[in-house]
Amino acid sequence: MRTVIQRVSEASLVADGEPRAEIGRGVVALLGIAKGDTDTDLAWTVRKLAELRIFPDEQDRMNLSAEDEGLEVLLVPNFTVAGETKKGRRPGFDTAMAPGEAAGMFERVAVALGERVRVQTGVFGAHMDVMLVNDGPVTLVIDSRA
Numbered sequence: 524m525r526t527v528i529q530r531v532s533e534a535s536l537v538a539d540g541e542p543r544a545e546i547g548r549g550v551v552a553l554l555g556i557a558k559g560d561t562d563t564d565l566a567w568t569v570r571k572l573a574e575l576r577i578f579p580d581e582q583d584r585m586n587l588s589a590e591d592e593g594l595e596v597l598l599v600p601n602f603t604v605a606g607e608t609k610k611g612r613r614p615g616f617d618t619a620m621a622p623g624e625a626a627g628m629f630e631r632v633a634v635a636l637g638e639r640v641r642v643q644t645g646v647f648g649a650h651m652d653v654m655l656v657n658d659g660p661v662t663l664v665i666d667s668r669a
């Protein structure tokens with residue numbers, strides 16, 4: 524699983540033209556699920572999303588996690604994050620998990636993450652507009668296989 528995470532001061536999501544989610548300070552996580560991702564990848568990703576220390580402490584050092592701060596995560600299914608760009612000029616998506624299987628895995632990530640932090644989600648397979656204010660900016664890519 525590969526996830527692009529952004530520390531945000533606020534974010535919202537519209538799916539197929541309908542408002543779906545809105546968070547204040549927290550994390551936006553664009554989740555790409557790849558062929559071969561397993562429960563091990565799921566557990567690793569959930570742990571990283573909850574525990575990654577990207578929020579400032581009293582000394583303004585990145586030393587606190589979303590879980591530490593009681594913050595929300597806006598979890599967005601995004602198959603393009605699982606894509607590859609090494610060859611040619613057009614991204615390839617052969618590495619992304621098939622939609623039916625990926626939808627179930629996405630739901631499982633959302634449930635497991637929801638046991639640790641408050642989670643709002645995008646809609647699997649929908650056209651989504653994600654609006655956010657990147658705080659910092661802090662943007663990282665986490666990859667359970669890297």
